[in-house]
Amino acid sequence: MKNVYVAVDIGASSGRLMLAECDENEHIKLKEIHRFKNGFKKNDGHDRWNIDYLIHEILTGLTKVKATGYQQVYLGIDTWAVDYVLVGEDGHKLADPISYRDNRTVHAISDLTSDLPKNYLYQKTGIQFLDFNTLYQLYEENQDLLGKTDKIMMIPDYIGYVLTGQSVTEVTNASTTQMLNLRAGLFDEDLLKKINVHDSQFSKLVEAGTYLGTISDHWMKSFDLPATKVITVATHDTASAVVGTPGVGENWAFLSSGTWSLLGKELNTPENGQAAFENNYTNEWGAYGTYRFLKNIMGLWIAQCIKRDLGNCYSFSELASMAAQEKPFQQFIDINDPRFIKPFNMVDEIQMYCRETHQTVPRTPSEIMIAVYSNLALFYANEVQKLDQILDCKLTTLNIVGGGSNIALLNQMTSTLAKVDVVAGPNEATAIGNVLVQMISTGDVADLKVGREMIGQSFDLNHFVPETDKYSGILKSYQDFLKGRSKELA
Numbered sequence: 236m237k238n239v240y241v242a243v244d245i246g247a248s249s250g251r252l253m254l255a256e257c258d259e260n261e262h263i264k265l266k267e268i269h270r271f272k273n274g275f276k277k278n279d280g281h282d283r284w285n286i287d288y289l290i291h292e293i294l295t296g297l298t299k300v301k302a303t304g305y306q307q308v309y310l311g312i313d314t315w316a317v318d319y320v321l322v323g324e325d326g327h328k329l330a331d332p333i334s335y336r337d338n339r340t341v342h343a344i345s346d347l348t349s350d351l352p353k354n355y356l357y358q359k360t361g362i363q364f365l366d367f368n369t370l371y372q373l374y375e376e377n378q379d380l381l382g383k384t385d386k387i388m389m390i391p392d393y394i395g396y397v398l399t400g401q402s403v404t405e406v407t408n409a410s411t412t413q414m415l416n417l418r419a420g421l422f423d424e425d426l427l428k429k430i431n432v433h434d435s436q437f438s439k440l441v442e443a444g445t446y447l448g449t450i451s452d453h454w455m456k457s458f459d460l461p462a463t464k465v466i467t468v469a470t471h472d473t474a475s476a477v478v479g480t481p482g483v484g485e486n487w488a489f490l491s492s493g494t495w496s497l498l499g500k501e502l503n504t505p506e507n508g509q510a511a512f513e514n515n516y517t518n519e520w521g522a523y524g525t526y527r528f529l530k531n532i533m534g535l536w537i538a539q540c541i542k543r544d545l546g547n548c549y550s551f552s553e554l555a556s557m558a559a560q561e562k563p564f565q566q567f568i569d570i571n572d573p574r575f576i577k578p579f580n581m582v583d584e585i586q587m588y589c590r591e592t593h594q595t596v597p598r599t600p601s602e603i604m605i606a607v608y609s610n611l612a613l614f615y616a617n618e619v620q621k622l623d624q625i626l627d628c629k630l631t632t633l634n635i636v637g638g639g640s641n642i643a644l645l646n647q648m649t650s651t652l653a654k655v656d657v658v659a660g661p662n663e664a665t666a667i668g669n670v671l672v673q674m675i676s677t678g679d680v681a682d683l684k685v686g687r688e689m690i691g692q693s694f695d696l697n698h699f700v701p702e703t704d705k706y707s708g709i710l711k712s713y714q715d716f717l718k719g720r721s722k723e724l725a
């Protein structure tokens with residue numbers, strides 16, 4: 236009997252259970268079984284995720300799998316990065332996890348690096364400086380709570396623990412903490428000491444593809460579930476997205492385009508030299524001993540906030556169609572400006588930014604959306620150039636995956652500005668990468684290379700090529716604008 240696989244993929248904006256099987260042509264057949272909203276809410280003084288709700292949604296999705304007639308499945312869990320749950324001696328969570336968008340870490344990098352030089356920290360870890368990395372969250376953590384903590388579990392590891400009773404720390408997500416020592420391949424003792432955390436407060440580090448256990452009887456008695464074997468996949472959703480990237484092109488890079496845009500290249504050895512440090516690139520660990528050399532770009536979080544600020548009157552595809560009616564590049568915006576991390580109102584913030592920089596202020600929903608897409612495309616193109624310089628290579632193709640791969644206008648602008656081919660899709664690359672690690676772990680698929688070939692044959696990919704001589708000079712003007720802004724804000 237053929238194996239059946241379930242991917243639990245929970246991003247910052249939404250979660251889903253996807254069911255996957257291989258058909259007689261070795262094509263991966265993917266079916267959405269259950270989708271649910273995600274998001275943080277203010278609770279007990281901080282922005283927190285509702286982890287119990289997420290676990291309940293997973294169990295609800297699994298009952299739908301059983302109701303569809305599947306008696307036994309494999310399952311993998313991937314979620315967003317850096318956030319964690321504190322678990323007490325009694326094995327239960329001490330509090331709901333705080334979101335990385337909470338304000339508590341806004342000064343953490345300067346505080347923690349006052350006597351720990353940034354380039355020394357970067358040499359040790361190779362991880363980009365984002366003030367919400369786990370290192371800074373734990374530095375700012377409630378010390379009383381930390382003192383009562385038996386285990387610190389990353390979100391997907393915690394979910395696996397609640398479902399199976401087994402606790403591990405999977406490396407792709409552990410690397411986003413900025414606490415793993417690149418050379419040793421372990422948590423860095425000096426950094427743990429710096430934040431009053433002990434090595435024993437983390438469960439053992441495991442690679443993606445490690446068998447975790449079966450869903451415990453407690454849940455089997457409470458829900459009508461299929462017999463479920465849990466495999467620890469590449470539990471950082473971006474790591475799964477990279478596994479699920481078809482990898483089309485002679486010299487390809489990836490852009491995992493969702494709440495965040497993660498633009499980078501899969502490497503076999505880390506790149507933590509001076510140029511990478513100065514451009515704040517990261518070496519998150521990937522599956523199968525690879526490194527995800529990438530940068531966090533603000534991404535479609537901005538679109539999500541605009542959609543909310545407009546009262547959710549428009550779908551994302553309607554907003555994209557409206558944007559296509561407008562002229563692009565009417566204003567330049569540094570979309571990675573920290574002011575866009577969590578403004579009270581994104582529409583107001585973008586309009587204020589344009590006023591402050593003496594530019595045309597976008598007014599209508601379509602003007603605002605074309606401003607966002609134009610500047611995302613410009614930012615992407617600028618980073619593709621930086622990747623070429625840092626890695627001393629010439630990228631030929633950008634594989635765009637995730638929800639953002641649905642935006643043809645953005646794909647085309649990116650291809651033209653970056654002067655690379657764009658291969659867009661699959662939009663559910665994260666879930667596909669999740670199940671692919673499971674399939675490799677059971678032996679159904681030989682390895683990552685074969686798996687990526689299967690992805691290319693199983694899912695529709697859309698191709699975009701640069702429109703020559705269009706928008707010439709605009710990228711250089713944008714780069715000058717960014718240089719001017721960084722001087723102004725220095």
Ligand SMILES: Nc1ncnc2c1ncn2[C@@H]1O[C@H](COP(=O)(O)OP(=O)(O)OP(=O)(O)O)[C@@H](O)[C@H]1O
Nearest residue numbers: 246247248249493494535551552555637638639641
């Ligand atoms: N048809 C579409 N037209 C325009 N935008 C779209 C479309 N489909 C998805 N998107 C964009 O993709 C985003 C969601 O991407 P995705 O589903 O990859 O995110 P997620 O997995 O829910 O969250 P995370 O990025 O945290 O993993 C939406 O916020 C929206 O901006």
Ligand SMILES: C[C@H](O)[C@H](O)[C@@H](O)C(=O)CO
Nearest residue numbers: 315316317335472473495
């Ligand atoms: C906060 C992290 O940078 C974020 O989770 C990103 O890595 C990601 O996983 C987006 O889906």
Ligand SMILES: [Mg+2]
Nearest residue numbers: 246472493665
């Ligand atoms: Mg996602």
